[in-house]
Amino acid sequence: MLVSKKIPWVIKYRPRKIDELVNQDDAKALVKAWLRSWESGKPEKKAALFYGPPGSGKTSMVEAICREYGYQLVEMNASDYRRASDIERVAKVASLQKGLFASKRLILLDEVDGVSGVADEGAIEAILDLIETTKNPVVMTANDPWDVRLRPVRDKSLLVEFKRLTKTEVLNLLKKICLNEKLICDEEALKFIAEKSEGDLRSAINDLEAVAEGAGKITLDLVKQILRARDRVLEPFEVVRNILRSNYVWQAKQNASQTDLAPDELMQWINENLPLQITDPEDLWRAYEALSKADVYMGRIVKSGSWDLLAYATELMSAGVALSIVNDVKSKYRWVKYQFPSKIRLMTQTKEARALRDTIAELIGRQVHASKQKVINYVLPYVRIIFDNNPEMAAKIAVGLNLTDSMVRYLTQRNADAVLNYVRELRKAISEEVKASKPSKTSSGTSPPTKGKGKSTQTKEKEGRGLDAFFKKT
Ligand SMILES: Nc1ncnc2c1ncn2[C@@H]1O[C@H](COP(=O)(O)OP(=O)(O)O)[C@@H](O)[C@H]1O
Ligand SMILES: [Mg+2]
Structure with missing residues (x-):
């Protein structure tokens, strides 16, 4: 009881017989005919390639075949056959010998499309060799059978297409599971899961199980909440x-x-x-x-x-x-x-410096009507030269642009103190000048906005005033 409760639903609800698979009628017919040809001892093709989207029943079909027709399943999956020698060792031996308990064997190379991407050249050869010599049916599965490197394998195999399951088919199976698990399910919630699965029954069943865990009732809210958490972003x-x-x-x-x-x-x-x-x-x-x-x-x-x-x-x-x-x-x-x-x-680490650089570039850009990027590329290098070599001129620029101390330090490392000294002197001189011209007014709020360079922001006006005063003086 305890054990069966722990079986994942994708396994618990795996079709046991070929006809239990949802849809895939064409595949079923092809497969049955192919198996009959094996029973009669004269198979046309020794291998079959089951292809189609994930969660459409390819692996399930193989397992159903084995159960129904009494084959012993010899399975290899992608991680086993990256090297030719692995395929030769396991699959070839299995294809020649009879099973220990069952008289017949079926060899499954699951997800062979993995081979073309990751295996050495010899892997495909080994598979071809296996198909040539096998005395047992070989089934391969693939999501994408059209890979060029799979072509020789494709030519030697019966191609069996598995169709993407429709939303309704997924929904119906989810409903059956709900009924069997005695779950109360909102139709909307199941529809949401079915929609999200894009025809992949494995993911739909897994989603349903994840939501059902701990909750006896499945609502749309719950589904959205839990499934969003499951699709979480990773580190x-x-x-x-x-x-x-x-x-x-x-x-x-x-x-x-x-x-x-x-x-x-x-x-x-x-x-x-x-x-x-x-x-x-x-x-x-x-x-x-x-x-x-x-x-x-x-x-x-x-x-x-x-x-x-x-x-x-x-x-x-x-x-x-x-x-x-x-x-x-x-x-x-x-x-x-x-x-x-x-x-x-x-x-x-340099974020701070870049932020400073960008602000300086914007300040200059407003004055010379150029974009931030242009200023960074074509103006800042020269400004730097000035700041490094001519502290007096640098100070005038700094005052004119209303640069902060850290901006000055950004523009010149070796001359920052000298520039800042000049800046202080200049600012003092300017404020004395302003006081002298308007002795009675101390608040800047009453002064009319300066023409020309004056923009709407307060700092802008202040800069403008600073500049105007500065240029008048020189
Ligand atoms: N056609 C189908 N009918 C019923 N159940 C299916 C079908 N396809 C997939 N499933 C369910 O989804 C699970 C994964 O299916 P599987 O056969 O492994 O898909 P794949 O096509 O990727 O090999 C199965 O365990 C089964 O529960
Ligand atoms: Mg599979």
Whole structure:
């Protein structure tokens, strides 16, 4: 009782017979005919490739076949067949020998599309060899069977398509589970889960189970609350690790989406930690090639504002990088301590300085009618030279722009004290001048706004006055 309660629902509600699978009627018919050809001893094709979106019943179909037709299942999954020798050892032996208890065997190479991305060249050869020599049916599954490297395998296999399940089909199965689990479910809540699953029954059932845990009633509110928490954003360290460990394009992209880092920040994180995780020089070279292409896209996006290019950039920095690691796949799974990207660290350390620089550039920009960026590139370097070499002139500029002491210190390190001395003298002289011209009025609020340079803000007027007074005096 206790044990059965702990069985995950995706296993508990796995179809036991071929006909129990929802939809997939074409697949069922093809598979049954293929199995009959095996029973008759004259199979047309020795292998079948089940392909279709995740959670559409491919693996379930294989298990149902075995149960119904009495095959012993010999299973390999992606992590087992990255090397040709692994496939040869396990699958080939199994394909020739008879099972210990069952007389027939079925060999399952689950998720073979993983092979094309991560395996050495020989893996595909080994699979072809297996298909050639097998005395037992071989079933392969794949999300994406159209990968070029799978082509020879495709040619030798019966292609069986699994359709993406519709929202209604997902919904109906969820309802059945609710009934069986004696759960009270709001229709809206189930619809929400079904919608979100995009036809992936595995994720739909997992979501339902996550919400049902501890709650006897499933409401839309609860669903939204819990599922949002489940889709939580991960720490940058985790995200980078997950991206590098991805075996499929979709997986890498999904992992890359689980962060709230900006795309260029994510790129920095990958850039920093890639060489820690990956050691094979060729893998690294390929991965950095992908990353640098992502960087090119990012640059164009920032320059041109074409955010529609972002999809390419993220795909390159996630899938492009992850699928570059083919020589030493094991290195992806080593545990290494990741580092905070040095560029971002530097940027944080220099944040204050950059904020100062930006403010100065804005102040100058208003006077010379240029953008902040233009000023930073074309004006600030000269201002710096002045501040470093001519403290008197620098002081006039500082007073004119109403720069703070720290701004002056930002503009010149070696002459800051001299400049600031001049600034104090100038300010004193200016205020005496102002007092002398308007002896009775001390409050600045009553003075009329200055013409020309005067803008609406108070500081602006003050700057304008300072400048005017200064220029009149000189
Ligand atoms: N067509 C289907 N009919 C009934 N249940 C399904 C179907 N497809 C998927 N499921 C459910 O989703 C889970 C995952 O399905 P699976 O066969 O492993 O998908 P995949 O196509 O990714 O191999 C199964 O355990 C089962 O509960
Ligand atoms: Mg599967």
